[in-house]
Amino acid sequence: MGATNVIRTPLLAITLACSHAMAAVLPADRADILYHAFDGGGAEITGPSVLVRKEVADTVSIYGNYYVDMVSSASIDVQATASPYSEERTETSVGIDYLNDKSVFSLSYTNSSEDDYEAQTVSFGISQDFFGDLSTIGLGFSQGNDVVGNNTDDSFSQDTDHRRYNLSLTQILTKSLIASAVFESVIDQGYLNNPYRSVRYQDASAGRGYSYEAELYPSTRNSDALSLRALYYLPYRAALKLEYRHFSDSWGIIADSYEARYTHPFANGWLMEFKYRAYEQSSADFYSDLFDFSEATNFRARDKELSSFGSQTVGLGVSYEFKPGFIPQVNKSTLNLYWDHIQFNYDNFRDVTSDQLAGEEPLYSFDANVIRLYLSVWY
Amino acid sequence: MKRPNVIKLMILTGIFLCTGCTGISPWVKPYERQNLADPIMSFDRDAIASRYMNHVYEAREAARGAEGSVGGGCGCN
Numbered sequence: 251m252g253a254t255n256v257i258r259t260p261l262l263a264i265t266l267a268c269s270h271a272m273a274a275v276l277p278a279d280r281a282d283i284l285y286h287a288f289d290g291g292g293a294e295i296t297g298p299s300v301l302v303r304k305e306v307a308d309t310v311s312i313y314g315n316y317y318v319d320m321v322s323s324a325s326i327d328v329q330a331t332a333s334p335y336s337e338e339r340t341e342t343s344v345g346i347d348y349l350n351d352k353s354v355f356s357l358s359y360t361n362s363s364e365d366d367y368e369a370q371t372v373s374f375g376i377s378q379d380f381f382g383d384l385s386t387i388g389l390g391f392s393q394g395n396d397v398v399g400n401n402t403d404d405s406f407s408q409d410t411d412h413r414r415y416n417l418s419l420t421q422i423l424t425k426s427l428i429a430s431a432v433f434e435s436v437i438d439q440g441y442l443n444n445p446y447r448s449v450r451y452q453d454a455s456a457g458r459g460y461s462y463e464a465e466l467y468p469s470t471r472n473s474d475a476l477s478l479r480a481l482y483y484l485p486y487r488a489a490l491k492l493e494y495r496h497f498s499d500s501w502g503i504i505a506d507s508y509e510a511r512y513t514h515p516f517a518n519g520w521l522m523e524f525k526y527r528a529y530e531q532s533s534a535d536f537y538s539d540l541f542d543f544s545e546a547t548n549f550r551a552r553d554k555e556l557s558s559f560g561s562q563t564v565g566l567g568v569s570y571e572f573k574p575g576f577i578p579q580v581n582k583s584t585l586n587l588y589w590d591h592i593q594f595n596y597d598n599f600r601d602v603t604s605d606q607l608a609g610e611e612p613l614y615s616f617d618a619n620v621i622r623l624y625l626s627v628w629y
Numbered sequence: 630m631k632r633p634n635v636i637k638l639m640i641l642t643g644i645f646l647c648t649g650c651t652g653i654s655p656w657v658k659p660y661e662r663q664n665l666a667d668p669i670m671s672f673d674r675d676a677i678a679s680r681y682m683n684h685v686y687e688a689r690e691a692a693r694g695a696e697g698s699v700g701g702g703c704g705c706n
Binding site for chain 2: 282284286288299301315381382383384414416417418422424425426428430432433434435436473474475476477479481483487488489491495497499501503505507513515521529531534555556561586588590592594620622624626
């Protein structure tokens, strides 16, 4: 089940270009074990993620990631047209980074597997430091090939391909300020629907005044996203991050997101983090909550992710760094707990579980809580 | 339609880099970067955690790309 968003593509080694102000070094040897939980809108998704990275030569670092989503869903879509379900998605990634002078070359492979969806992605990236190591430029490409199935129809099998191109520039501006710009284009081709989703249309012959029929999406989608980030070191040892992203795609969706994050370390190894994020998007050209009649348009969708909506996130995090020697053979270790509360408010997606007349139901909204609890060790 | 945008951006970046390097020298010296070297000065301090949040957003929003961190997508309804 699933595929509300068919991109299962890990981004490239942009992380390398963006994460480290003093780049042209390999990422540190570390291991992380994370428990994640999402609870909201009738869906509960939990699972572990384990990420292990190790330098195997002076210039080569390898990593592996194992990630699981255990889903139990009775969301608004499921309540309207299906039955509650449970499923599991497993994602496995391996990657290698090679450092050559001031360049880092990255290659990775990811496999994502669930009952009715298989995805494989290969990514390649290069980042290069220059201008006295004040600037880092990164280029990346990834190719994803997915096979979409359907749990109610064994003979159903459709292909989807994804390509991503990205370009990033990270710049040290002052002794206390770093900025970064990332541009990314994504091209999707193939079966982009969710095979389980339906649209509803007015139907006087139906008791409730409407009926359902299958969604139908275009077979291509191109999108561009540009993000700008700045990270500032405050004089009393704290950090402020500001971020803006603009997105547009060939389906008529325009989205903007804004994020501010404040990180404040305390004495004795404690650290706190506060975050606020706002997101808004317009709906796809072929989206409607209630079509006038059956097959009213060439393409049609009632996927709430393609509707017009906004969300706001408030996040709080706390991290504790254990004293050296707390875990034998480990240089540094931290225990981290993050909680995010997200509020989704839909502008043209209605709650069909109410008893109102078709098209006059209250607009849908829901809150979600997201937990990340993880242990990190550096060795 | 999309490829020319990428190419234009790459050319502009190239021009910026070439012209930028000729007359200006790096203004933050290596010994002035202790603030920047602080672990709190990382856009994504813990990749495993930021990757998961990108996944949470990407599964529920139409926007994708330019996250600056690895991310996946499960279409969890």
